[in-house]
Amino acid sequence: MILSIGLLVSALVFVLSFVRRVDSIIKVTSARLGADILIVPSGSRGAAEDILLENKVKSFYMDRAAVDKVRKIKDIEDLTTQTYLVSIGGECCDVPETIVVAFDQDSDFIIKPWLGNKLGRRLKKGEALVGSESAMNISVGLTDVDSHLFGNMFRMVGVLDKTGTGLDTAIFIDESNMDDILRKGKAKVKQGEISIIFARVKKGADPVKVAGEITDSVIEVNAVARKDIGRSILDTLRDLNRIFFATVSMASILSIFLVWAVFSAIANERAWEIGIMRAIGARESHVSRLFLIEVLFIGGVGSIVGIIAGTAVSVLLAKNFMLLKNVSAGLGIWERAIIALCSLAAGTGICVIGALSPIRRLKKMEPLLAIRKE
Amino acid sequence: MVQIELSDISKVYTVGDQTIRAVDGVSLKIEKGDFLSIVGHSGSGKTTLLSIIGGIIRPTSGRVLYDGADICTLDDDRLSAYRNSKIGFMFQFASLLPILTARENVLLPELFGPSGRAADRKKAEEYLSMVGLGDKIEAYPSQLSGGQQRRVAIARALMNGPEVILADEPTGDLDEETEAEIMDLFKRLNSENKVTFIFITHNLNLARQAQKQMRMGQGAMKEI
Numbered sequence: 001m002i003l004s005i006g007l008l009v010s011a012l013v014f015v016l017s018f019v020r021r022v023d024s025i026i027k028v029t030s031a032r033l034g035a036d037i038l039i040v041p042s043g044s045r046g047a048a049e050d051i052l053l054e055n056k057v058k059s060f061y062m063d064r065a066a067v068d069k070v071r072k073i074k075d076i077e078d079l080t081t082q083t084y085l086v087s088i089g090g091e092c093c094d095v096p097e098t099i100v101v102a103f104d105q106d107s108d109f110i111i112k113p114w115l116g117n118k119l120g121r122r123l124k125k126g127e128a129l130v131g132s133e134s135a136m137n138i139s140v141g142l143t144d145v146d147s148h149l150f151g152n153m154f155r156m157v158g159v160l161d162k163t164g165t166g167l168d169t170a171i172f173i174d175e176s177n178m179d180d181i182l183r184k185g186k187a188k189v190k191q192g193e194i195s196i197i198f199a200r201v202k203k204g205a206d207p208v209k210v211a212g213e214i215t216d217s218v219i220e221v222n223a224v225a226r227k228d229i230g231r232s233i234l235d236t237l238r239d240l241n242r243i244f245f246a247t248v249s250m251a252s253i254l255s256i257f258l259v260w261a262v263f264s265a266i267a268n269e270r271a272w273e274i275g276i277m278r279a280i281g282a283r284e285s286h287v288s289r290l291f292l293i294e295v296l297f298i299g300g301v302g303s304i305v306g307i308i309a310g311t312a313v314s315v316l317l318a319k320n321f322m323l324l325k326n327v328s329a330g331l332g333i334w335e336r337a338i339i340a341l342c343s344l345a346a347g348t349g350i351c352v353i354g355a356l357s358p359i360r361r362l363k364k365m366e367p368l369l370a371i372r373k374e
Numbered sequence: 375m376v377q378i379e380l381s382d383i384s385k386v387y388t389v390g391d392q393t394i395r396a397v398d399g400v401s402l403k404i405e406k407g408d409f410l411s412i413v414g415h416s417g418s419g420k421t422t423l424l425s426i427i428g429g430i431i432r433p434t435s436g437r438v439l440y441d442g443a444d445i446c447t448l449d450d451d452r453l454s455a456y457r458n459s460k461i462g463f464m465f466q467f468a469s470l471l472p473i474l475t476a477r478e479n480v481l482l483p484e485l486f487g488p489s490g491r492a493a494d495r496k497k498a499e500e501y502l503s504m505v506g507l508g509d510k511i512e513a514y515p516s517q518l519s520g521g522q523q524r525r526v527a528i529a530r531a532l533m534n535g536p537e538v539i540l541a542d543e544p545t546g547d548l549d550e551e552t553e554a555e556i557m558d559l560f561k562r563l564n565s566e567n568k569v570t571f572i573f574i575t576h577n578l579n580l581a582r583q584a585q586k587q588m589r590m591g592q593g594a595m596k597e598i
Contacts, residue, residue: 273471275430276465276469276471277471277482277486278430278454278457279428279430279457279463279465280457280458280463280482280483280486280530281454281455281457281458281459281483281486281487281534282454282486283450283451283454283455283486284450284451284454285451286486366430366431366432367425367430367431367457368422368425368430368431369431371430371465371469
């Protein structure tokens, strides 16, 4: 029975950890983005979310002219652009496949908050910053290392603070490097192209409405309000949630029946013993307490085994989930503690619910009948 | 002074579609300090009647008054307290909990009593010595003979200083010498402490040692 409770709780811990982690990745990304609206080329919304949420290495481009069209939309306060370049291992020699982000330092409000005190000055041409978990950062040990990117030499001069988003594995360069990169012809991007526009709306304006207006007015772009980032993933997650919780609920009901069956057998087996105790003065509450200690022990040990197993499985299996394997946003100690406590409560609760009926039947039995039941 | 009064007590068991009238309209008055034996054939309702007096089963009809209070109307807590403090019950079979030592078995009534966990280990040892088991205090039931187990059960019944001892064939599987010792112990407790004794026996010689003798047959009771 301890094993069965352990299995159930481990499934619960795994499901809760998975759901919470995906949810927190999306929320963290949305909260830390610094922009109210993302504007990407039509049909590239999924790719943009892949980069921001999952650190996937993708590129997409649109004409820079879109910036002026978006700027004309009512309630737009600020705009900044970024260009995503894919560095391919074999092509650019000594750098693993990574997203290189060219950004405009003058208008930027996305990267600045994560610069911290690392650099303390503007990024110069030929210099790069790396995300806190960049593949390069990990493998080379940074900083003050020279690396080839798209045929140009870059000096890594700093590491960004951890953002908990897809940006943590990227490399950042100033937009002024784009001409040199284009000249070498080692990147897919063409002259006058950008990947993404980040927009901030005026105070009091509704980002969802403004995003809708942009999508309607500028045909070549697709605008997404910050709170809608990852909506498709969240919708899928919601469906997954339902499947997970339906499965866990059915397993819980089965576990309740299992506990009921086991405790019915235990109650029958111990009816004589309980009858004797009742005959010499044990109250119903003594019988309840006696069984409750056993139930809580079984539920508690099973749940602890399940929490350990479920946490281990969730950590190990995370590597096999595309959505989880690249992102740095993990569960904090408090979140893990809350999941563990909920699972402990669920595991012991299931044991208590399952055992209630047999215990009640036994304690209500007249002592002589309980003794004779043997 | 009437300590226990049974008024028209009946107990009916239903087994499948059969009804068995184990006790049929028994009325009886037992005074404090009585030494009473009940004889009768197997299935005559002796054990059921003793269990009704001891509060371990409720009668189908009738009243059991203990010191004027009807125990059949008591809630579980009060009925348990009655069983714990007023009654010492000895079963006709070995009734020791196998996972507890002799001393722990004797201590059980105290654990369920108002003193709770502050059980008096010394008192338990004294009772075990009184029944001749001073050297078997830490023994488990499986390490004791049938007679020794019976004596542990007697010590347990005496542990809370009951006013009434209900014994169902207390010397059933004991040799004559031990049987005599136990009867002497019962008589001593009865005369010195005014403990009321009601015991069931098949042994007519034993029954005759009681001050009052009753016979049960087909659920009814007659004085001999």
